């Protein structure tokens with residue numbers, strides 16, 4: 114199995130150093146980058162297997178980098194925030210970060226988080242986003258039992274319907290292109306017609322929307338793809 118590559122994007126030398134040291138000891142190939150703009154240039158050339166990202170960076174901040182990454186890639190992102198940025202880390206998760214650690218953190222804990230996130234990312238896409246049920250006012254999605262309920266009534270979904278709904282719901286308001294959904298839900302098998310996604314979205318709407326012709330959750334973003342509105 115090839116070694117996982119990790120970018121540590123962090124401008125505090127002491128933190129960058131200790132994090133890199135621990136990750137290298139754990140067997141990862143680490144590139145330490147102290148500047149957001151430089152990080153962007155490196156990411157444009159190559160996206161690693163995981164990104165550890167400080168929020169406050171010179172050059173380009175962690176939010177902008179996450180947004181840039183999320184438009185292009187599923188690469189797992191672990192955000193590093195300080196206590197003062199408590200609110201920010203929630204925004205970070207909403208923006209698509211996979212996990213976060215709050216300074217000061219133990220490097221060993223960060224290594225554990227890295228392992229966990231990479232394990233989830235290495236899954237086949239089946240409920241690989243995390244284990245927690247997602248509950249909204251009229252819709253609940255439980256990845257452990259793979260059960261979906263609307264207004265308390267169980268809904269029967271196929272495997273792919275469930276996987277797609279769960280993926281979208283794990284990233285509220287994030288737009289997924291059809292290719293991206295094919296990649297994540299169907300494993301990018303190139304014999305599958307992109308129209309498959311359209312069909313699955315339509316079926317899902319018939320199952321979970323009270324008015325499938327005027328969906329509230331599964332929205333089409335014209336010319337781009339689909340997103341989940343909580």
Ligand code: CA
Nearest residue numbers: 124167169170
């Ligand atoms: Ca910083």
